[in-house]
Amino acid sequence: MIKKRIIPTLLWSNNNLVKGKNFSQRRQVADMLTSIKIYDARDVDEMIVLDINSTNLKATLDLNSITDFSKNISVPFTYGGGIKCFKDALDVLKSGADKVSINSELYNDIDILNKISKYTGSQSIVASIDYKKIEGKFKCVSHSGQKVQENNPIEFCKLCQEKGCGEILINAIDREGTMTGYDLEMIERIKSQVTVPIIVSGGAGSYQHMLEAFKNDVSAVSASSIFSFTEQTPTGAKKFLKERNINVRNSYH
Protein backbone atom coordinates (compact mmCIF):
# COMPACT_ATOMS: atom_id res chain seq x y z
CA MET A 1 0.00 0.00 0.00
CA ILE A 2 1.20 3.49 -0.89
CA LYS A 3 2.24 5.65 2.06
CA LYS A 4 1.20 9.21 2.84
CA ARG A 5 4.26 11.43 2.53
CA ILE A 6 5.56 14.21 4.78
CA ILE A 7 7.82 16.51 2.81
CA PRO A 8 9.95 19.29 4.26
CA THR A 9 10.09 22.22 1.85
CA LEU A 10 13.29 24.23 1.96
CA LEU A 11 13.26 27.78 0.65
CA TRP A 12 16.63 28.59 -0.77
CA SER A 13 18.10 32.06 -1.05
CA ASN A 14 21.81 32.76 -1.58
CA ASN A 15 22.84 29.42 -0.14
CA ASN A 16 20.75 29.91 2.96
CA LEU A 17 17.61 28.27 4.14
CA VAL A 18 15.06 31.02 4.68
CA LYS A 19 11.53 31.15 5.93
CA GLY A 20 8.81 33.65 5.22
CA LYS A 21 5.27 34.54 6.11
CA ASN A 22 2.67 35.13 3.40
CA PHE A 23 5.56 35.13 0.92
CA SER A 24 7.33 38.08 2.51
CA GLN A 25 9.32 38.89 5.68
CA ARG A 26 11.89 36.30 4.77
CA ARG A 27 14.54 35.53 7.29
CA GLN A 28 17.55 33.29 7.25
CA VAL A 29 17.16 30.08 9.16
CA ALA A 30 20.22 28.01 8.40
CA ASP A 31 22.84 26.98 5.90
CA MET A 32 21.18 25.11 3.05
CA LEU A 33 23.47 22.12 2.59
CA THR A 34 23.66 21.52 6.33
CA SER A 35 19.87 21.49 6.55
CA ILE A 36 19.66 19.04 3.66
CA LYS A 37 22.16 16.71 5.32
CA ILE A 38 20.22 16.79 8.57
CA TYR A 39 16.91 15.97 6.89
CA ASP A 40 18.57 13.18 4.97
CA ALA A 41 20.10 11.71 8.11
CA ARG A 42 16.64 11.78 9.66
CA ASP A 43 15.36 9.73 6.73
CA VAL A 44 12.54 12.03 5.61
CA ASP A 45 10.24 10.78 2.83
CA GLU A 46 11.27 13.38 0.29
CA MET A 47 12.57 16.97 0.01
CA ILE A 48 11.46 19.99 -2.00
CA VAL A 49 13.98 22.78 -2.56
CA LEU A 50 12.61 26.04 -3.97
CA ASP A 51 14.99 28.76 -5.08
CA ILE A 52 13.02 31.89 -4.32
CA ASN A 53 15.45 34.34 -5.89
CA SER A 54 15.67 32.85 -9.34
CA THR A 55 12.24 33.92 -10.57
CA ASN A 56 12.64 37.59 -9.84
CA LEU A 57 16.27 38.15 -10.64
CA LYS A 58 17.08 37.15 -14.14
CA ALA A 59 19.58 34.74 -12.72
CA THR A 60 20.77 31.62 -14.45
CA LEU A 61 20.07 28.33 -12.74
CA ASP A 62 22.66 27.27 -10.18
CA LEU A 63 23.07 23.75 -11.53
CA ASN A 64 26.23 23.07 -9.52
CA SER A 65 24.38 23.61 -6.27
CA ILE A 66 21.56 21.36 -7.46
CA THR A 67 24.16 18.65 -8.05
CA ASP A 68 25.65 19.24 -4.59
CA PHE A 69 22.22 18.95 -2.99
CA SER A 70 21.40 15.85 -4.97
CA LYS A 71 24.59 14.11 -3.89
CA ASN A 72 23.53 14.53 -0.30
CA ILE A 73 19.95 13.35 -0.63
CA SER A 74 19.14 9.64 -0.60
CA VAL A 75 15.39 10.16 -1.04
CA PRO A 76 13.49 11.88 -3.88
CA PHE A 77 14.39 15.50 -4.42
CA THR A 78 12.26 18.09 -6.20
CA TYR A 79 13.79 21.37 -7.34
CA GLY A 80 11.84 24.47 -8.28
CA GLY A 81 12.67 28.07 -9.10
CA GLY A 82 13.56 29.91 -12.27
CA ILE A 83 12.74 27.18 -14.77
CA LYS A 84 11.89 29.21 -17.84
CA CYS A 85 11.94 26.65 -20.64
CA PHE A 86 12.09 22.98 -21.51
CA LYS A 87 15.89 23.04 -21.63
CA ASP A 88 16.08 24.48 -18.08
CA ALA A 89 13.92 21.62 -16.85
CA LEU A 90 16.12 19.00 -18.50
CA ASP A 91 19.27 20.67 -17.15
CA VAL A 92 17.82 20.53 -13.63
CA LEU A 93 16.96 16.83 -14.00
CA LYS A 94 20.37 16.03 -15.46
CA SER A 95 22.01 17.90 -12.59
CA GLY A 96 20.51 15.47 -10.13
CA ALA A 97 16.97 16.53 -9.25
CA ASP A 98 14.39 13.75 -9.52
CA LYS A 99 11.52 16.09 -10.22
CA VAL A 100 11.21 19.66 -11.42
CA SER A 101 8.65 21.99 -9.99
CA ILE A 102 7.33 24.54 -12.49
CA ASN A 103 5.43 27.62 -11.35
CA SER A 104 5.67 31.04 -13.04
CA GLU A 105 6.43 29.61 -16.49
CA LEU A 106 3.08 27.78 -16.47
CA TYR A 107 1.31 31.11 -17.09
CA ASN A 108 3.61 31.91 -19.97
CA ASP A 109 3.72 28.52 -21.70
CA ILE A 110 1.60 25.77 -20.18
CA ASP A 111 2.81 23.38 -22.89
CA ILE A 112 6.13 23.19 -21.08
CA LEU A 113 4.42 20.41 -19.10
CA ASN A 114 3.76 18.12 -22.05
CA LYS A 115 7.15 18.92 -23.57
CA ILE A 116 8.89 17.66 -20.43
CA SER A 117 6.44 14.83 -19.96
CA LYS A 118 7.11 13.45 -23.44
CA TYR A 119 10.79 13.41 -22.69
CA THR A 120 11.02 12.23 -19.10
CA GLY A 121 7.55 10.96 -18.24
CA SER A 122 4.98 12.79 -16.16
CA GLN A 123 6.35 11.45 -12.85
CA SER A 124 9.24 13.96 -12.99
CA ILE A 125 7.04 17.06 -13.21
CA VAL A 126 5.39 18.90 -10.38
CA ALA A 127 3.07 21.78 -11.26
CA SER A 128 3.42 24.26 -8.41
CA ILE A 129 0.40 26.50 -7.98
CA ASP A 130 0.35 29.41 -5.51
CA TYR A 131 -2.95 31.12 -4.87
CA LYS A 132 -4.59 33.69 -2.64
CA LYS A 133 -7.93 35.32 -2.12
CA ILE A 134 -8.22 38.73 -3.73
CA GLU A 135 -11.44 40.69 -3.27
CA GLY A 136 -13.31 37.54 -2.38
CA LYS A 137 -12.03 35.53 -5.34
CA PHE A 138 -9.34 32.87 -5.43
CA LYS A 139 -6.63 33.68 -7.93
CA CYS A 140 -3.38 32.06 -8.95
CA VAL A 141 -0.27 34.06 -8.17
CA SER A 142 3.13 33.65 -9.81
CA HIS A 143 6.65 35.03 -9.52
CA SER A 144 7.10 34.22 -5.82
CA GLY A 145 3.80 35.80 -4.91
CA GLN A 146 4.41 39.01 -6.87
CA LYS A 147 2.18 38.64 -9.92
CA VAL A 148 -1.54 38.00 -9.73
CA GLN A 149 -2.91 35.87 -12.55
CA GLU A 150 -6.49 35.71 -13.76
CA ASN A 151 -6.65 31.92 -13.42
CA ASN A 152 -8.80 30.24 -10.84
CA PRO A 153 -6.66 27.71 -8.91
CA ILE A 154 -9.08 24.80 -9.32
CA GLU A 155 -9.46 25.30 -13.06
CA PHE A 156 -5.72 25.76 -13.35
CA CYS A 157 -5.02 22.48 -11.53
CA LYS A 158 -7.27 20.69 -14.04
CA LEU A 159 -5.44 22.31 -16.94
CA CYS A 160 -2.03 21.34 -15.55
CA GLN A 161 -3.17 17.75 -15.21
CA GLU A 162 -4.42 17.71 -18.81
CA LYS A 163 -1.10 19.11 -19.96
CA GLY A 164 0.88 16.32 -18.35
CA CYS A 165 2.09 17.13 -14.84
CA GLY A 166 2.63 14.13 -12.56
CA GLU A 167 1.86 15.87 -9.27
CA ILE A 168 0.42 19.19 -8.13
CA LEU A 169 1.94 21.21 -5.31
CA ILE A 170 -0.80 23.56 -4.15
CA ASN A 171 0.20 26.40 -1.88
CA ALA A 172 -2.10 28.81 -0.04
CA ILE A 173 -0.15 32.08 0.21
CA ASP A 174 -2.61 33.43 2.79
CA ARG A 175 -1.64 30.57 5.06
CA GLU A 176 2.11 30.37 4.38
CA GLY A 177 4.12 30.69 7.58
CA THR A 178 1.01 31.36 9.67
CA MET A 179 0.90 27.85 11.14
CA THR A 180 -2.90 28.05 11.28
CA GLY A 181 -3.62 24.90 9.26
CA TYR A 182 -3.96 23.95 5.61
CA ASP A 183 -6.77 25.30 3.42
CA LEU A 184 -8.99 22.22 3.73
CA GLU A 185 -11.85 23.65 1.73
CA MET A 186 -9.62 24.24 -1.28
CA ILE A 187 -8.06 20.78 -0.93
CA GLU A 188 -11.47 19.19 -1.06
CA ARG A 189 -12.50 21.16 -4.12
CA ILE A 190 -9.28 20.34 -5.97
CA LYS A 191 -9.41 16.66 -4.99
CA SER A 192 -12.88 16.41 -6.51
CA GLN A 193 -11.56 17.69 -9.84
CA VAL A 194 -8.13 16.16 -10.39
CA THR A 195 -6.68 12.65 -10.21
CA VAL A 196 -2.90 13.20 -10.01
CA PRO A 197 -1.30 13.16 -6.54
CA ILE A 198 -1.76 16.40 -4.59
CA ILE A 199 0.92 17.81 -2.28
CA VAL A 200 -0.56 20.46 -0.04
CA SER A 201 1.46 23.35 1.29
CA GLY A 202 0.94 26.48 3.36
CA GLY A 203 -0.19 26.65 6.96
CA ALA A 204 1.00 23.55 8.80
CA GLY A 205 1.47 24.41 12.46
CA SER A 206 0.79 21.10 14.14
CA TYR A 207 0.59 17.37 13.49
CA GLN A 208 -3.17 17.73 13.78
CA HIS A 209 -3.17 19.97 10.69
CA MET A 210 -1.39 17.23 8.75
CA LEU A 211 -3.92 14.69 9.95
CA GLU A 212 -6.77 16.90 8.70
CA ALA A 213 -5.14 17.20 5.27
CA PHE A 214 -4.65 13.44 4.99
CA LYS A 215 -8.28 12.88 5.96
CA ASN A 216 -9.03 14.94 2.84
CA ASP A 217 -7.02 12.37 0.92
CA VAL A 218 -4.00 14.37 -0.21
CA SER A 219 -0.98 12.25 -1.18
CA ALA A 220 1.52 14.37 0.68
CA VAL A 221 1.83 17.33 3.00
CA SER A 222 4.61 19.84 2.70
CA ALA A 223 5.76 21.97 5.59
CA SER A 224 8.62 24.23 6.56
CA SER A 225 7.89 26.68 9.40
CA ILE A 226 6.74 23.91 11.69
CA PHE A 227 10.07 22.12 11.26
CA SER A 228 12.18 25.30 11.43
CA PHE A 229 10.53 27.15 14.31
CA THR A 230 9.03 24.48 16.56
CA GLU A 231 10.17 21.31 18.26
CA GLN A 232 8.01 19.29 15.88
CA THR A 233 9.79 16.99 13.42
CA PRO A 234 8.88 14.79 10.44
CA THR A 235 9.55 11.73 12.62
CA GLY A 236 7.25 13.07 15.34
CA ALA A 237 4.58 13.74 12.72
CA LYS A 238 4.74 10.17 11.49
CA LYS A 239 4.40 8.75 14.97
CA PHE A 240 1.36 10.96 15.63
CA LEU A 241 -0.24 10.08 12.29
CA LYS A 242 0.44 6.38 12.58
CA GLU A 243 -1.31 6.28 15.96
CA ARG A 244 -4.31 7.79 14.17
CA ASN A 245 -4.35 5.16 11.42
CA ILE A 246 -2.72 7.19 8.66
CA ASN A 247 -0.54 4.92 6.60
CA VAL A 248 2.91 6.50 6.79
CA ARG A 249 6.28 5.05 5.91
CA ASN A 250 8.35 3.34 8.56
CA SER A 251 12.01 4.09 8.56
CA TYR A 252 14.17 1.24 7.32
CA HIS A 253 15.07 -1.29 9.94
Add this chain to the structure above:
Amino acid sequence: MKVGIINYESGNLFSIQKIIKDLDYKVSIISQPSELKNFDKYILPGVGSFSKAMETIKKNKLIDEIQENIVQKKKMLLGICLGMQILFDEGTEDGNTKGLNFLNGKVKNLETLGCKLTLPHIGWNNIIIKKKHPIVKNISNNTDFYFANNYVATCSDSIVITISNYGVPIISSIAKDNIWGVQFHPEKSSRGGKQLISNFLKY
Protein backbone atom coordinates in the same frame (compact mmCIF):
# COMPACT_ATOMS: atom_id res chain seq x y z
CA MET B 1 35.37 -5.34 -9.59
CA LYS B 2 34.21 -2.49 -11.81
CA VAL B 3 30.62 -1.40 -12.03
CA GLY B 4 29.32 0.39 -15.12
CA ILE B 5 26.22 2.56 -15.23
CA ILE B 6 24.88 2.43 -18.77
CA ASN B 7 24.08 5.98 -19.81
CA TYR B 8 21.49 6.45 -22.50
CA GLU B 9 20.52 10.02 -21.65
CA SER B 10 18.14 8.72 -19.06
CA GLY B 11 18.30 11.45 -16.47
CA ASN B 12 19.89 11.55 -13.08
CA LEU B 13 22.81 9.16 -12.61
CA PHE B 14 24.41 10.86 -9.61
CA SER B 15 22.41 9.14 -6.91
CA ILE B 16 23.17 5.63 -8.08
CA GLN B 17 26.81 6.49 -8.69
CA LYS B 18 27.14 7.95 -5.22
CA ILE B 19 25.67 4.91 -3.48
CA ILE B 20 28.03 2.57 -5.33
CA LYS B 21 31.00 4.78 -4.40
CA ASP B 22 29.85 4.91 -0.78
CA LEU B 23 29.77 1.11 -0.79
CA ASP B 24 33.46 1.21 -1.83
CA TYR B 25 33.17 -0.09 -5.36
CA LYS B 26 34.75 1.34 -8.49
CA VAL B 27 32.05 2.84 -10.68
CA SER B 28 31.94 4.68 -14.01
CA ILE B 29 29.30 5.96 -16.34
CA ILE B 30 29.42 4.21 -19.71
CA SER B 31 28.50 6.30 -22.73
CA GLN B 32 30.46 4.59 -25.52
CA PRO B 33 29.54 1.05 -26.66
CA SER B 34 33.23 0.10 -26.85
CA GLU B 35 33.67 0.77 -23.10
CA LEU B 36 31.05 -1.77 -22.07
CA LYS B 37 33.36 -4.78 -22.17
CA ASN B 38 35.65 -3.27 -19.51
CA PHE B 39 33.12 -3.77 -16.71
CA ASP B 40 32.06 -6.69 -14.52
CA LYS B 41 28.59 -5.61 -13.48
CA TYR B 42 26.09 -3.22 -14.98
CA ILE B 43 23.31 -0.95 -13.83
CA LEU B 44 20.69 -0.01 -16.40
CA PRO B 45 18.88 3.01 -14.96
CA GLY B 46 16.07 4.91 -16.56
CA VAL B 47 13.27 7.38 -16.35
CA GLY B 48 11.11 8.42 -19.28
CA SER B 49 9.27 6.57 -21.97
CA PHE B 50 9.91 3.05 -23.22
CA SER B 51 9.95 4.02 -26.89
CA LYS B 52 12.28 6.97 -26.31
CA ALA B 53 14.66 4.80 -24.27
CA MET B 54 14.83 2.11 -26.96
CA GLU B 55 15.32 4.74 -29.63
CA THR B 56 18.26 6.26 -27.73
CA ILE B 57 19.85 2.86 -27.02
CA LYS B 58 19.64 2.04 -30.73
CA LYS B 59 20.90 5.46 -31.78
CA ASN B 60 23.89 5.12 -29.45
CA LYS B 61 24.58 1.61 -30.86
CA LEU B 62 24.52 0.07 -27.40
CA ILE B 63 22.35 -2.97 -28.15
CA ASP B 64 25.02 -5.34 -29.53
CA GLU B 65 27.43 -4.67 -26.69
CA ILE B 66 24.73 -5.05 -24.02
CA GLN B 67 23.64 -8.32 -25.65
CA GLU B 68 27.23 -9.60 -25.84
CA ASN B 69 28.04 -8.86 -22.19
CA ILE B 70 24.73 -9.83 -20.62
CA VAL B 71 23.40 -12.68 -22.76
CA GLN B 72 26.58 -14.31 -24.06
CA LYS B 73 29.05 -13.52 -21.26
CA LYS B 74 26.34 -13.65 -18.58
CA LYS B 75 27.64 -10.67 -16.60
CA MET B 76 25.34 -9.33 -13.89
CA LEU B 77 22.82 -6.61 -14.73
CA LEU B 78 20.45 -4.65 -12.50
CA GLY B 79 17.70 -2.79 -14.33
CA ILE B 80 16.01 0.04 -12.44
CA CYS B 81 12.47 1.27 -13.21
CA LEU B 82 12.40 1.92 -16.97
CA GLY B 83 15.77 0.13 -17.09
CA MET B 84 13.99 -3.00 -15.87
CA GLN B 85 11.00 -2.52 -18.17
CA ILE B 86 13.06 -2.42 -21.36
CA LEU B 87 14.56 -5.84 -20.49
CA PHE B 88 11.21 -7.35 -21.57
CA ASP B 89 9.99 -8.11 -25.12
CA GLU B 90 7.61 -5.28 -25.55
CA GLY B 91 6.35 -1.96 -24.21
CA THR B 92 2.98 -0.43 -24.92
CA GLU B 93 3.77 3.23 -24.21
CA ASP B 94 3.10 5.37 -27.37
CA GLY B 95 2.16 2.28 -29.40
CA ASN B 96 3.99 -1.04 -29.22
CA THR B 97 7.78 -0.90 -29.07
CA LYS B 98 10.18 -3.85 -29.00
CA GLY B 99 12.32 -4.03 -25.90
CA LEU B 100 15.73 -5.66 -25.38
CA ASN B 101 13.94 -9.01 -25.24
CA PHE B 102 16.10 -10.60 -22.50
CA LEU B 103 12.97 -11.57 -20.57
CA ASN B 104 9.50 -12.69 -21.65
CA GLY B 105 6.81 -10.22 -20.75
CA LYS B 106 5.04 -7.03 -21.66
CA VAL B 107 5.05 -3.62 -20.06
CA LYS B 108 1.56 -2.23 -19.57
CA ASN B 109 -0.18 0.88 -18.30
CA LEU B 110 -1.50 0.55 -14.75
CA GLU B 111 -4.86 1.90 -15.83
CA THR B 112 -5.32 -0.82 -18.46
CA LEU B 113 -4.48 -3.36 -15.74
CA GLY B 114 -7.45 -2.10 -13.75
CA CYS B 115 -5.76 0.31 -11.32
CA LYS B 116 -8.28 2.90 -10.19
CA LEU B 117 -6.03 4.83 -7.82
CA THR B 118 -4.32 8.18 -8.37
CA LEU B 119 -1.80 7.95 -11.23
CA PRO B 120 1.15 8.18 -11.66
CA HIS B 121 2.03 5.70 -8.94
CA ILE B 122 4.30 8.03 -6.97
CA GLY B 123 5.58 7.49 -3.47
CA TRP B 124 6.74 4.89 -0.98
CA ASN B 125 5.17 1.47 -1.28
CA ASN B 126 6.01 -1.75 0.53
CA ILE B 127 7.33 -4.86 -1.15
CA ILE B 128 5.97 -8.33 -0.43
CA ILE B 129 8.64 -10.99 -0.79
CA LYS B 130 7.32 -13.94 -2.79
CA LYS B 131 10.55 -15.84 -3.14
CA LYS B 132 13.83 -15.95 -1.24
CA HIS B 133 16.56 -14.46 -3.40
CA PRO B 134 19.91 -12.69 -2.83
CA ILE B 135 18.40 -9.44 -4.17
CA VAL B 136 16.31 -9.11 -0.98
CA LYS B 137 18.93 -10.40 1.45
CA ASN B 138 18.71 -8.58 4.82
CA ILE B 139 15.63 -6.70 3.63
CA SER B 140 12.51 -7.38 5.68
CA ASN B 141 9.18 -8.15 4.16
CA ASN B 142 7.08 -4.96 3.78
CA THR B 143 10.04 -2.59 3.56
CA ASP B 144 9.02 0.59 1.70
CA PHE B 145 10.71 1.65 -1.53
CA TYR B 146 10.16 4.73 -3.68
CA PHE B 147 8.17 4.25 -6.89
CA ALA B 148 7.46 6.71 -9.72
CA ASN B 149 5.72 5.02 -12.62
CA ASN B 150 2.65 4.76 -14.82
CA TYR B 151 3.67 1.44 -16.39
CA VAL B 152 4.54 -1.96 -14.95
CA ALA B 153 5.88 -5.25 -16.26
CA THR B 154 3.67 -8.32 -16.63
CA CYS B 155 5.48 -11.65 -16.79
CA SER B 156 5.60 -15.24 -15.63
CA ASP B 157 5.56 -15.82 -11.85
CA SER B 158 8.73 -17.87 -12.19
CA ILE B 159 10.94 -14.76 -12.30
CA VAL B 160 9.00 -12.66 -9.77
CA ILE B 161 10.80 -12.01 -6.48
CA THR B 162 8.60 -9.32 -4.91
CA ILE B 163 5.25 -7.75 -5.63
CA SER B 164 3.62 -4.56 -4.32
CA ASN B 165 0.03 -3.47 -4.27
CA TYR B 166 -1.33 -0.33 -5.84
CA GLY B 167 -4.97 -1.01 -6.56
CA VAL B 168 -3.69 -4.02 -8.47
CA PRO B 169 -0.69 -6.26 -7.75
CA ILE B 170 2.48 -4.85 -9.29
CA ILE B 171 5.61 -6.84 -10.04
CA SER B 172 8.20 -4.89 -8.05
CA SER B 173 11.30 -7.04 -8.51
CA ILE B 174 12.36 -9.84 -10.77
CA ALA B 175 15.42 -12.02 -11.24
CA LYS B 176 16.42 -14.54 -13.85
CA ASP B 177 19.97 -15.86 -13.58
CA ASN B 178 22.32 -12.89 -14.07
CA ILE B 179 19.51 -10.44 -14.90
CA TRP B 180 17.88 -8.64 -11.99
CA GLY B 181 15.40 -5.81 -12.07
CA VAL B 182 13.39 -3.55 -9.79
CA GLN B 183 10.40 -1.37 -10.62
CA PHE B 184 11.14 1.04 -7.77
CA HIS B 185 14.13 3.34 -7.35
CA PRO B 186 16.60 1.84 -4.85
CA GLU B 187 18.86 4.88 -5.38
CA LYS B 188 16.04 7.04 -3.97
CA SER B 189 14.96 4.65 -1.26
CA SER B 190 17.21 5.65 1.59
CA ARG B 191 18.82 2.81 3.57
CA GLY B 192 16.64 0.02 2.21
CA GLY B 193 17.68 0.97 -1.31
CA LYS B 194 21.32 1.03 -0.35
CA GLN B 195 21.00 -2.48 1.09
CA LEU B 196 19.48 -3.75 -2.16
CA ILE B 197 22.26 -2.23 -4.26
CA SER B 198 24.80 -3.69 -1.87
CA ASN B 199 23.16 -7.12 -2.34
CA PHE B 200 23.57 -6.79 -6.09
CA LEU B 201 27.22 -5.73 -5.83
CA LYS B 202 28.17 -8.41 -3.30
CA TYR B 203 26.52 -11.30 -5.16
